[in-house]
Amino acid sequence: MKSVIVAVSVTVLMMGSKLIDSNSAFLFKDQNKYIIVIHGGVGTISREMPDSIKEDYLRSLSEALTIGKTILHNGGTSLDAVEQVVKFLENDPKFNAGKGAVYTSEGTHELDASIMDGRDLSCGAVAGVRTIKNPISLARLVMEKTSHVLLVGEGAETFGKKMNVQLVPNNYFDTPKRFEQWQKAIQKETKGTVGCVALDIHGNLAAATSTGGVVNKIPGRVGDSPIIGAGTYADNLTCAVSCSGKGELFIKHSVAYNISALMKYKNYSLNDAAEEMIHNYITEGDGGLIAVDKNGNYAIVYNTTGMFRGIANSEGIFEIKIWD
Numbered sequence: 001m002k003s004v005i006v007a008v009s010v011t012v013l014m015m016g017s018k019l020i021d022s023n024s025a026f027l028f029k030d031q032n033k034y035i036i037v038i039h040g041g042v043g044t045i046s047r048e049m050p051d052s053i054k055e056d057y058l059r060s061l062s063e064a065l066t067i068g069k070t071i072l073h074n075g076g077t078s079l080d081a082v083e084q085v086v087k088f089l090e091n092d093p094k095f096n097a098g099k100g101a102v103y104t105s106e107g108t109h110e111l112d113a114s115i116m117d118g119r120d121l122s123c124g125a126v127a128g129v130r131t132i133k134n135p136i137s138l139a140r141l142v143m144e145k146t147s148h149v150l151l152v153g154e155g156a157e158t159f160g161k162k163m164n165v166q167l168v169p170n171n172y173f174d175t176p177k178r179f180e181q182w183q184k185a186i187q188k189e190t191k192g193t194v195g196c197v198a199l200d201i202h203g204n205l206a207a208a209t210s211t212g213g214v215v216n217k218i219p220g221r222v223g224d225s226p227i228i229g230a231g232t233y234a235d236n237l238t239c240a241v242s243c244s245g246k247g248e249l250f251i252k253h254s255v256a257y258n259i260s261a262l263m264k265y266k267n268y269s270l271n272d273a274a275e276e277m278i279h280n281y282i283t284e285g286d287g288g289l290i291a292v293d294k295n296g297n298y299a300i301v302y303n304t305t306g307m308f309r310g311i312a313n314s315e316g317i318f319e320i321k322i323w324d
């Protein structure tokens with residue numbers, strides 16, 4: 001049975017996206033079944049947080065989740081859902097992505113993002129961009145309009161201009177909250193990266209992650225979020241993953257890819273694979289991830305005090321949470 005699936009998928013990859021659709025549907029499609037999981041980062045999230053701030057987070061996460069759920073419910077693709085959810089969170093100053101990106105050690109902002117389509121492993125990413133309002137959409141353009149995977153810095157910005165994406169001055173990303181955080185240069189801070197993973201009714205998986213990186217980083221530092229296989233991964237044969245935490249650790253251990261590999265080569269369940277990577281490879285307090293698999297299972301695993309997150313599916317689940 002295994003070799004049949006491998007043979008089918010190889011043929012599919014060689015024959016273009018139309019066939020990928022129909023064959024992956026043949027393999028995995030479960031009529032009208034969809035699931036979406038979002039995150040707004042991990043970290044030391046105090047339970048003493050004032051109610052008004054907590055409600056503000058819950059409201060934003062709920063709106064983001066509704067955007068993604070509506071797309072999937074109407075038969076849209078997981079790729080559109082993850083992009084639109086992440087774009088919404090990028091425009092919300094509460095999260096460390098887009099508008100709310102943290103400060104570098106020089107008082108500037110450098111943003112990273114990536115997106116991956118589980119149908120055919122196509123992916124796109126940008127790193128170190130300073131004037132792109134929505135890095136996740138530029139990452140998608142890299143995926144769809146170039147033969148490359150990752151564009152950085154000025155080259156990415158020039159490409160963005162060519163693609164007519166919305167440009168902003170770097171100080172658009174200045175926010176009082178992040179300024180204060182930078183001034184204190186708090187190390188064990190809430191991370192606040194955003195991400196989304198989804199399975200659509202066509203049986204396709206997708207993942208997206210966007211971040212301002214870590215506070216006070218050296219300009220030029222790139223974390224795991226735009227690195228395919230580290231902070232983001234999606235493969236219709238296994239799962240879709242988006243991570244948050246200390247990026248260097250997620251890069252070293254290729255966390256997102258390894259979850260897929262444990263499932264593919266060792267028959268791990270999604271949850272076992274996610275637990276294995278977070279609890280055995282990421283030091284306590286340093287990260288977490290969200291993931292969904294091709295059968296509509298999900299995993300939310302973190303070793304920090306909390307993770308801003310939400311989950312919705314075709315069975316009517318709609319949940320937003322911060323702590324356990």
Ligand code: ASP
Pocket residue numbers: 041042096190191192193211212213214222223224225231243244245246247248
């Ligand atoms: N993983 C991100 C990075 O290292 C940070 C985060 O998740 O907040 O750039």
